[in-house]
Amino acid sequence: MAEWSNWSGRQTDTPQRVLRPSSEEEIVAAVLGARTDNLVVRAVGASHSHSRVAATSGLLVELDAWQGIEEVDRDARTARLRSGTRIFQLGQPLHEAGLALRNQGDIDKQSIAGAIATGTHGTGPVLQNFSSSVLALRLALGDGEIVECDRDRNRELFEAARHSLGGVGLVTEVTLALRSRYRLHETLWSEHPDEVFGRIDDLIAATRHFEFFWMPQGDFCACKTLAETDAEVDPMPDKKNERIGWSHEIISSVRDVKHTEMEYSVPAHLGPACFLELRKMLLRDFPDLQWPLEYRTLASDDIWISTASHRETVTISAHQDISLDDRPLFEACEKIFRTYEGRPHWGKVHYRSGEELAALYPRYPDWWRVRDEVDPEGRFLTPYLRSLRP
Ligand SMILES: Cc1cc2nc3c(=O)[nH]c(=O)nc-3n(C[C@H](O)[C@H](O)[C@H](O)COP(=O)(O)OP(=O)(O)OC[C@H]3O[C@@H](n4cnc5c(N)ncnc54)[C@H](O)[C@@H]3O)c2cc1C
Structure with missing residues (x-):
């Protein structure tokens, strides 16, 4: 048993198992192991969320050994990233390729998968959040299957997973839309x-x-x-x-x-x-x-x-x-x-119930429907996430 706490120390938990995979194969093995032992899975990036969205008493998958840029396409202005990559790790290599993130938040310590899971954003009236820059995702589902999704392939899965609260699957790669450096x-x-x-x-x-x-x-x-x-x-x-x-x-x-x-x-x-x-x-x-x-x-x-x-x-x-x-x-x-x-904000403190959240988002039932379809065993359903169900 290990102790986990978030950045502020206000959220703690005691995961039964902590794994630090360094390949997609190890990520899949981690999810399958959790399935065998009936553990709920949570991936964490920088544990910078103030809410319990990253907490688990089951399997905690830390992604600090799964970082880096897989591919940059200068012409298309896109990059394919390992999910544990921290935002501060992107600045210099993208700059050298003549590119940059479209926007950033107050800090750059978050992982890219953590930032998109909670809709992390910066400021600017014409600038959208990180999830809006996601072009494609690769993720391990609860049964260990690796799937890819974007606007053309597995569209509904893409819609749920590009702002997933960690509850849809374990994202292994994120393809982001970028812009020219500025x-x-x-x-x-x-x-x-x-x-x-x-x-x-x-x-x-x-x-x-x-x-x-x-x-x-x-x-x-x-x-x-x-x-x-x-x-x-x-x-x-x-x-x-x-x-x-x-x-x-x-x-x-x-x-x-x-x-x-x-x-x-x-x-x-x-x-x-x-x-x-x-x-x-x-x-x-x-x-x-x-x-x-x-x-x-x-x-x-x-x-x-x-x-x-x-x-x-x-x-x-x-x-x-x-x-x-x-x-x-x-x-x-x-x-x-x-x-x-x-x-x-999905990564910060609030006291709203699932019913109240459903009243704020017309597509909230769809998010839950798709989540339940791809994860019928509830492998990624922590008690906190269950508390948000309408
Ligand atoms: C000092 C500070 C400043 C902040 N500034 C801002 C800001 O400017 N703007 C803003 O919007 N928010 C801000 N936040 C909130 C923060 O950006 C979010 O909570 C973000 O989710 C944290 O990223 P993380 O990598 O730490 O994710 P974590 O907290 O580790 O995880 C967040 C969620 O992502 C999921 N997740 C992580 N990796 C994966 C993966 N590979 N696959 C599937 N799910 C995954 C987790 O399971 C969890 O549900 C700030 C927080 C702090 C502490």
Whole structure:
């Protein structure tokens, strides 16, 4: 028996077996072994999810020995990746091929399979989440069969598996759509929320990426824009708040201070009202809160259970210290998110039932139908995942 914990240490479990496969054959053998011994299987990437979506007391498959780029197609702007590959491992080799990821999130520590399983995203009103860049998948099903899927082959499996919550099969390879490499000009500044929301639409439209962290102590927004530029790379040492660099060096930050997090996606046009209500509530009811709210944008997509499914989106995250009970804060925030048609991030804390989630996603029953068809024995159904069943 081994101990597993997520990045923050807030989620723990005791898997009966931990395996670290270094080939697809070993991944299949791991799944078949779990079948023989009736263990529930969970693959983990970087264990950066705040929810229990990566937890298992059965078989834990760690994929750090299954990393790397299998193939890059410069002309088609695609790459085929081993599923345990971390996002930070992609920047330099793709750059050398003249390519880059379309967008990235706040950090680049996640595995590619983990990022797509939960719909991980960055910011930008025309930029979609990682799952939207998936062109094809190769995965081991619960009976050990290896299948490939994309928009033309096994279409329904593709729809469920490109945002899988780890519950459809064990992804061994991911083919991603990329773009030509690009440089970004970063600008940082602080401003009062009234000023920010006085021109929020202009701020969002002005550059490729806009976001802010609202700091409750001091009541100010730490804003950031990233504008695409043809200018040369320039660290601008004379300026504290500007720099120009390649996308993979600029977009993601280092977030070493451990915390726990809730994030909701709301329709883009409701984002400002939702944020302002949260701010009012937090200043009134949580005057000692030390952690920020983060405000980002996310483009609509057509993925069954993506939080941006068929709607332009604003995402708002609340954070709490890991030494504190996060429940009072998150319950108070969730109460407000509910009134703004909020959809919870699949890799972060929430308290929604399967029935409630089904009401938020018209295709939620289809996701479960396909999952059940390809995994009738429930090899990838952890107790947490079962708790999300409608
Ligand atoms: C500091 C920090 C910053 C973050 N920033 C952002 C952000 O900017 N934007 C955002 O959207 N989210 C963000 N997150 C959340 C994070 O991106 C997601 O939770 C993501 O899923 C974590 O990736 P991972 O590799 O750690 O996956 P894990 O947490 O290890 O696993 C997540 C899910 O993926 C499944 N999975 C992993 N590998 C496979 C595989 N090979 N086959 C099938 N299923 C698999 C797991 O079973 C599990 O269900 C952040 C989290 C932290 C801690």
